[in-house]
Amino acid sequence: MALDPQNTQRYRITISCPDKVGIVAAVTQFISEYNGWISEAHQFADAESCSFFMRYEVVADSLPFGLEELKEKFAPVADKFQMNWNITDSAARxxxxxxxxxxxxxxxxxxxxxxxxxxxxxxxxxxxxxxxxxxxxxxxxxxxxxxxxxxxxxxxxxxxxxxxxxxxxxxxxxxxxxxxxxxxxxxxxxxxxxxxxxxxxxxxxxxxxxxxxxxxxxxxxxxxxxxxxxxxxxxxxxxxxxxxxxxxxxxxxxxxxxxxxxxxxxxxxxxxxxxxxxxxxxxxxxxxxx
Amino acid sequence: MALDPQNTQRYRITISCPDKVGIVAAVTQFISEYNGWISEAHQFADAESCSFFMRYEVVADSLPFGLEELKEKFAPVADKFQMNWNITDSAARxxxxxxxxxxxxxxxxxxxxxxxxxxxxxxxxxxxxxxxxxxxxxxxxxxxxxxxxxxxxxxxxxxxxxxxxxxxxxxxxxxxxxxxxxxxxxxxxxxxxxxxxxxxxxxxxxxxxxxxxxxxxxxxxxxxxxxxxxxxxxxxxxxxxxxxxxxxxxxxxxxxxxxxxxxxxxxxxxxxxxxxxxxxxxxxxxxxxx
Amino acid sequence: MALDPQNTQRYRITISCPDKVGIVAAVTQFISEYNGWISEAHQFADAESCSFFMRYEVVADSLPFGLEELKEKFAPVADKFQMNWNITDSAARxxxxxxxxxxxxxxxxxxxxxxxxxxxxxxxxxxxxxxxxxxxxxxxxxxxxxxxxxxxxxxxxxxxxxxxxxxxxxxxxxxxxxxxxxxxxxxxxxxxxxxxxxxxxxxxxxxxxxxxxxxxxxxxxxxxxxxxxxxxxxxxxxxxxxxxxxxxxxxxxxxxxxxxxxxxxxxxxxxxxxxxxxxxxxxxxxxxxx
Amino acid sequence: MALDPQNTQRYRITISCPDKVGIVAAVTQFISEYNGWISEAHQFADAESCSFFMRYEVVADSLPFGLEELKEKFAPVADKFQMNWNITDSAARxxxxxxxxxxxxxxxxxxxxxxxxxxxxxxxxxxxxxxxxxxxxxxxxxxxxxxxxxxxxxxxxxxxxxxxxxxxxxxxxxxxxxxxxxxxxxxxxxxxxxxxxxxxxxxxxxxxxxxxxxxxxxxxxxxxxxxxxxxxxxxxxxxxxxxxxxxxxxxxxxxxxxxxxxxxxxxxxxxxxxxxxxxxxxxxxxxxxx
The missing domain is CATH 3.40.50.170 (Formyl transferase, N-terminal domain)
Structure with missing residues (x-):
């Protein structure tokens, strides 16, 4: 399976939350549990405000479900870390x-x-x-x-x-x-x-x-x-x-x-x-x- | 006579004055009269304030006199155009x-x-x-x-x-x-x-x-x-x-x-x-x- | 007479020739003789090849004649210094x-x-x-x-x-x-x-x-x-x-x-x-x- | 515990390996298991060569052990994904x-x-x-x-x-x-x-x-x-x-x-x-x- 960085459909997960141990582990654990392919990943911890930010792209076809189910399944993870979060679909212009x-x-x-x-x-x-x-x-x-x-x-x-x-x-x-x-x-x-x-x-x-x-x-x-x-x-x-x-x-x-x-x-x-x-x-x- | 742009001694003439026809002609006429070699030249007319600015470099050895005589001889030209002017010697650190x-x-x-x-x-x-x-x-x-x-x-x-x-x-x-x-x-x-x-x-x-x-x-x-x-x-x-x-x-x-x-x-x-x-x-x- | 730098009609004189004393003086003398208003001026002497380059813009209305006569009158100056030269009209798109x-x-x-x-x-x-x-x-x-x-x-x-x-x-x-x-x-x-x-x-x-x-x-x-x-x-x-x-x-x-x-x-x-x-x-x- | 981004001692984990699902999850899971505080994180998947690269910084004090034990404990994770890897100590100049x-x-x-x-x-x-x-x-x-x-x-x-x-x-x-x-x-x-x-x-x-x-x-x-x-x-x-x-x-x-x-x-x-x-x-x- 080859990745076309321009055209492959991806889900974009964006997160802001208080900085804390275990956020990335929880998110990536969640993704890998469903065999999700992370095609791009960024994160940033603001030392001053103790805030944490991340943006992950997951190849849509690598997951066994669609956007809505992804959101549903992710919600408990998000809740645990008090995340402001969103997941969007790269195919939705x-x-x-x-x-x-x-x-x-x-x-x-x-x-x-x-x-x-x-x-x-x-x-x-x-x-x-x-x-x-x-x-x-x-x-x-x-x-x-x-x-x-x-x-x-x-x-x-x-x-x-x-x-x-x-x-x-x-x-x-x-x-x-x-x-x-x-x-x-x-x-x-x-x-x-x-x-x-x-x-x-x-x-x-x-x-x-x-x-x-x-x-x-x-x-x-x-x-x-x-x-x-x-x-x-x-x-x-x-x-x-x-x-x-x-x-x-x-x-x-x-x-x-x-x-x-x-x-x-x-x-x-x-x-x-x-x-x-x-x-x-x-x-x-x-x-x-x- | 070859010019070493870094080391050749030069006189730097800087001028600000009201913009007017004939300034550059007068200055360059003056320089060429004494066979002066212009090694660098810039000028600028500010349309808004009708001011004129110029900076010329003349190779020192090309002139038959030194800095003081240059200034003396240039003064009447400068006066004619109400110039704020100065001439410095590149060799004077x-x-x-x-x-x-x-x-x-x-x-x-x-x-x-x-x-x-x-x-x-x-x-x-x-x-x-x-x-x-x-x-x-x-x-x-x-x-x-x-x-x-x-x-x-x-x-x-x-x-x-x-x-x-x-x-x-x-x-x-x-x-x-x-x-x-x-x-x-x-x-x-x-x-x-x-x-x-x-x-x-x-x-x-x-x-x-x-x-x-x-x-x-x-x-x-x-x-x-x-x-x-x-x-x-x-x-x-x-x-x-x-x-x-x-x-x-x-x-x-x-x-x-x-x-x-x-x-x-x-x-x-x-x-x-x-x-x-x-x-x-x-x-x-x-x-x-x- | 106010200069609109964008729209004022100007003649552009471009010159390449062997470097020599008196070029700028001759050109500017020529321009000022006819009361020409120089609105922009650049020149450059290449020390290595002993070549001289200049580009002057003269406000068209400041001269008592048009492009063709300007070229005619300028030709003897150009000849004297073996110039490759051209004069163009900013109004000629x-x-x-x-x-x-x-x-x-x-x-x-x-x-x-x-x-x-x-x-x-x-x-x-x-x-x-x-x-x-x-x-x-x-x-x-x-x-x-x-x-x-x-x-x-x-x-x-x-x-x-x-x-x-x-x-x-x-x-x-x-x-x-x-x-x-x-x-x-x-x-x-x-x-x-x-x-x-x-x-x-x-x-x-x-x-x-x-x-x-x-x-x-x-x-x-x-x-x-x-x-x-x-x-x-x-x-x-x-x-x-x-x-x-x-x-x-x-x-x-x-x-x-x-x-x-x-x-x-x-x-x-x-x-x-x-x-x-x-x-x-x-x-x-x-x-x-x- | 406040992070001084300049002076806080950190371990830097760098990894290159074939791209595969689960790498980031495994690494971050490992870090969070020991309560490690990730202070900086970068990763990159090269689509052409199917290679994966990452660099994580973990605050040293957040881990219950030092560099050598960290390396020892990490080795099995690294082996699983055929990683070329290294962990260095920011305090070791x-x-x-x-x-x-x-x-x-x-x-x-x-x-x-x-x-x-x-x-x-x-x-x-x-x-x-x-x-x-x-x-x-x-x-x-x-x-x-x-x-x-x-x-x-x-x-x-x-x-x-x-x-x-x-x-x-x-x-x-x-x-x-x-x-x-x-x-x-x-x-x-x-x-x-x-x-x-x-x-x-x-x-x-x-x-x-x-x-x-x-x-x-x-x-x-x-x-x-x-x-x-x-x-x-x-x-x-x-x-x-x-x-x-x-x-x-x-x-x-x-x-x-x-x-x-x-x-x-x-x-x-x-x-x-x-x-x-x-x-x-x-x-x-x-x-x-x-």
Whole structure:
């Protein structure tokens, strides 16, 4: 039996719990009891908070039962160690709603990856407060939903957005340069499921026009940050970051252009981690089993 | 006549002035009139502030006169374009005072580079508020001056430091992890001559314990910043920055260790730019003709 | 008169010649005589080969004449110093033919940049030996030309390709993962105009299946190289390179995926340098005035 | 009981074996049976070769016995799965012999790290074919052994070197710019224990004067490679690599200088991995559990 790391169906077990002797033994004992084939394994013990995190992948065909029975049988093990846990099926493509405004770089990058099979997701729809990117999205065979925003009263916009997300049965919402602040209530409906790409190396340059702030401060590298959205502006758990060197030759306009490349790369990596269940949030931080 | 880019004596002309037609023509016309050989040339026009910056290197032997006469002859050209200007001699090694506390990584890196001939400077002395690094410094044949600091009254310390720097006739003062805030008066005596290495990617994590702040915020890269010291804490013009990837596996202790590598690399590059007269300050920013 | 660095029309003067005293003076004297506004300037003297290279941008509106008269007037200066030289107009968009096979990553990236106005070029057509990417290209309003290749006799294919390129009046031909070796004759028709992206950090892993070679050798970083195509396979002058870290966790399949991101980034940068006339070739090397 | 990740004594279990169901379960079951506290865990299944690798750290105090009894008790588990295995004690500092020639950058970097407690090793001696670095080494309190080499007959040199290494009871030999090719016989005495830093991004520029080769080829990044020494020149398993951007402005001399920074960083990282038993060799490749 040969393992195709890309295509073999696997169950992904993710666990957070208080650190304690015997967790890994119990979990692996459980898996090996049913002859499960562990194809990938990560674990991490945070010495400060005495928390323990793990993510195991088990080849689905190696087990004598399916996802539901696996969950049932695993529950007692989980209970014993007070685990926050989940088991997902790699074959169940996550449903990811994209939200955009007028800029196409992040959207275009994600749609390429999706169409090339690099991102194993379904995109039920793209939601935008502008109609500009409709044709491009629709060429890909994806529904484009234009939800205009009235700047003097944004509530109806977000109400409609919320309904569309619910209707799409979304596992994740990606703000691919959506450029609107998500209201607190919506953040709370989807904790650790709304993914934003911020165009600065957070916590530097929070808020608007970060490249202008960066140019003003004269930094020698600009960056981008992929993070979960919480009610604190640009303050949620960071999933991924990267930077790009700039010099005095680079105008603010150049920074915007150069920054776009970092933004889309960082967002694509962050989203990949998320849909592969590699991100575990604790406190305001993340463990990323990349 | 062959040029040895490392060792050939050169005059370095640095200029800042309002942007205007004819500056480069006038400067190069002047140089070529005396048959000067331009071995390196950089220029930059800042569109926003309408400022112009240039740095030219001319092979000393190609000119029929020395530094003083060069300056005299150049003055009328400079006047015509209202230049802030300077001409330095690559053969005149800059005098750089190092200030340290107890941590040796930046000091050790700089002393290696100095002893290997990588940094073309004289080090008249190392000043420290601790006696810990005396033997290491003295092995290199460099005077070590211990100036203890009374935490309840730092004034005498800084008075003594100031006298030592003056006695050393320093062209630059490098805070190689000196860990004390320089008083405003001292900053003002040496504008754009006191170089600090800050252990964060400024403007993130200003002030104390930046690695602890970084760990707390859960960033995915840590950094270091080399900047000129002004009276605003960690707010002076940035010369150079770099970053280093970290993961959840890295404890704050790890970050401190990993950060040291970035700190010393960034400081060494920043100092090199400074001693080669490659850094031109404007506003709170720098042009670095690297 | 304010300079918009992105949109202002400029003339780009590029020069290679034997190094000698007075070149820059002569050029800048010439420009300032006509009140020309130099908006960007780079120069480089190669000490080894005693060659001199420069690239100046002059704001078009600052001169009292147009491109043709500028060239005419500049010719005597150029002659005096035996210059290889050229002057181009930033407003004259270069015509760039893209050649692809079946993989869309580089194409998709370039088309995004083109449509977003990041790449100031015209794309007269996309030529492919497969029909797979037709619809995507045509959605962008760009003609797609399918020229099948008979693997037992490639000559007719290349004859047809050659005619299409000629008909397109191409300033540059980009092999955006074209995956066919260009015959020597075609290389010679377009010296320093055919740009390839090779999926390794050349000169490592020349030829086919570089990621498999990289996996076999167990390297810790993979890379990509953008270079001009010459008759020597993967041996032409390198324009740009970059790398991406990999670990034992990354299968060859992963490397292919990760490598695509480096490939498209490196190609986009290399192409930008080319169309902005920033690349000067000497020997088998390049000067890139980035 | 709080874990100090830096200083807590731990046992490091490293395992390579054919991949099979139940390995992790057996190992962790064994550890938990004795109440062992797993402080770090890595594993990797290579799908191609069906090999399995793991590295576990167990807090020493959490076990009711010491290293020898741990090994004894573990042996049956290991036998069952045909493991190549080892258990080391983090408190047993590895004995690392450094070999140098005349260049001090790598040596200086390692000695700083050693003296600052960053590298948890003993350095029984530094061996050199030159006497140049004696005083610097001896200042650190480390014996310096000068073993001159007769270029017309290197055998006596290597015989003496071999004896010194044996006398030093070395766990690892670091060629910190030793610049001599190690004879095959010596390689075979210390398989995967002789660590070299090569000044190129292997497999590019094998052999002598790699920076000259790099300058000749016109690459845009230079690199360094830390690898185990085998009888094939520059062909052993790669532990770590990194690169540094260069431009046309950088002469070969500059590349040598810039390259030194990459060399010492890469060597320091590679050595750290080695002494912490994080490197598992298979075929001509490495798994590095960093």
């Amino acid at each position: 996550k449903r990811v709603v994209l939200m955009v405004s007028k800029e196409a770089h992040a959207l275009s990058d994600l749609l390429y990856r999706w169409s090339a099979g690099e991102l194993n997701i379904d995109i039920p729809c793209v939601i935008s407060n502008h109609d500009k990117l409709r044709s491009y999205v629709e060429w890909h065979g994806i529904p484009f939903i234009h939800v205009p925003v009235d700047m003097s009263n944004k509530e109806p916009h977000f109400q409609a957005v919320r309904e569309q997300i619910a209707a799409a049965d979304a596992d994740a919402i990606v703000l691919a340069k959506y450029m609107q602040i998500i209201p607190e209530e919506l953040c709370e409906v989807y904790p650790n499921k709304i993914i934003n790409i911020h165009h600065s190396f957070l916590p530097s340059f929070i808020g608007a026009r970060p490249y202008h702030q960066a140019a003003e401060r004269g930094v020698k590298q600009i960056g981008a940050t992929c993070h979960y959205v919480t009610s604190e502006l640009d303050g949620g758990p960071i999933i991924e970051q990267d930077v790009q060197r700039v010099t005095h030759h680079n105008s603010t306009q150049d920074m915007v252009r150069l920054g776009k490349d970092v933004e889309k790369a960082v967002l694509a990596r962050g989203l990949r981690y998320h849909i592969e269940d590699r991100v575990l949030v604790y406190g305001n931080k993340t463990v990323v089993f990349a | 800059k005098r750089v005072v190092l200030m340290v506390s107890k941590e040796a990584h930046a000091l050790s890196d700089l002393l290696y580079r100095w002893s290997a001939g990588e940094l073309n400077i004289d080090i008249p002395c190392v000043i420290s508020n601790h006696d810990k690094l005396r033997s290491y410094v003295e092995w290199h044949g460099i005077p070590f001056i211990h100036v203890p600091v009374d935490m309840s009254n730092k004034e005498p310390h800084f008075q003594a430091v100031r006298e030592q720097i003056a006695a050393a006739d320093a062209d630059a003062i490098v805070l190689a992890k000196y860990m004390q805030i320089i008083p405003e008066e001292l900053c003002e005596v040496y504008p754009n001559k006191i170089i600090n290495i800050h252990h964060s990617f400024l403007p993130s994590f200003i002030g104390a314990r930046p690695y602890h702040q970084a760990a707390e915020r859960g960033v995915k890269q840590i950094g270091a910043t080399c900047h000129y010291v002004t009276s605003e804490l960690d707010g002076g013009p940035i010369i150079e920055q770099d970053v280093q990837r970290v993961t959840h596996h890295n404890s704050t202790q790890d970050m401190v260790r990993l950060g040291k590598d970035v700190e010393k690399a960034v400081l060494a590059r920043g100092l090199r730019y400074h001693i080669e007269d490659r850094v031109l300050v404007y506003g709170n920013k720098t042009v670095v003709f690297a | 270069k015509r760039v033919v893209l050649m692809v096979s079946k993989e869309a990553h580089a194409l998709s990236d370039l088309l995004y940049r083109w449509s977003a106005g990041e790449l100031n070029i015209d794309i007269p057509c996309v030529i492919s030996n497969h029909d797979k990417l037709r619809s995507y290209v045509e959605w962008h309003g760009i003609p797609f030309i399918h020229v099948p290749v008979d693997m037992s006799n490639k000559e007719p294919h290349f004859q047809a390709v050659r005619e299409q390129i000629a008909a397109a009046d191409a300033d540059a031909i980009v092999l955006a993962k074209y995956m066919q070796i260009i015959p020597e004759e075609l290389c010679e028709v377009y010296p320093n105009k055919i740009i390839n992206i090779h999926h390794s950090f050349l000169p490592s892993f020349i030829g086919a299946r570089p990621y498999h070679q990289a996996a076999e050798r167990g390297v810790k970083q993979i890379g990509a190289t953008c270079h001009y195509v010459t008759s020597e396979l993967d041996g032409g002058p390198i324009i740009e390179q970059d790398v991406q870290r990999v670990t034992h966790h990354n299968s060859t399949q992963d490397m292919v995926r990760l490598g695509k991101d480096v490939e498209k980034a490196v190609l986009a940068r290399g192409l930008r340098y080319h169309i902005e006339d920033r690349v000067l070739v000497y020997g088998n090397k390049t000067v890139v005035f980035a | 590895k004995r690392v012999v450094l070999m140098v020639s005349k260049e001090a950058h790598a040596l200086s970097d390692l000695l700083y790290r050693w003296s600052a407690g960053e590298l948890n090793i003993d350095i029984p001696c530094v061996i050199s074919n030159h006497d140049k670095l004696r005083s610097y080494v001896e200042w650190h309190g480390i014996p310096f052994i000068h073993v001159p080499v007769d270029m017309s007959n290197k055998e006596p040199h290597f015989q003496a070197v071999r004896e010194q290494i044996a006398a030093a009871d070395a766990d690892a030999i670091v060629l910190a710019k030793y610049m001599q090719i190690i004879p095959e016989e010596l390689c075979e005495v210390y398989p995967n224990k002789i660590i070299n830093i090569h000044h190129s991004f292997l497999p590019s520029f094998i052999g002598a004067r790699p920076y000259h080769q790099a300058a000749e080829r016109g690459v845009k990044q230079i690199g360094a490679t830390c690898h185990y020494v085998t009888s094939e020149l520059d062909g052993g398993p790669i532990i770590e690599q990194d690169v540094q951007r260069v431009t046309h402005h950088n002469s070969t001399q500059d590349m040598v200088r810039l390259g030194k920074d990459v060399e010492k960083a890469v060597l320091a990282r590679g050595l750290r991995y080695h002494i912490e038993d994080r490197v598992l060799v298979y075929g001509n490749k490495t798994v590095v559990f960093a």
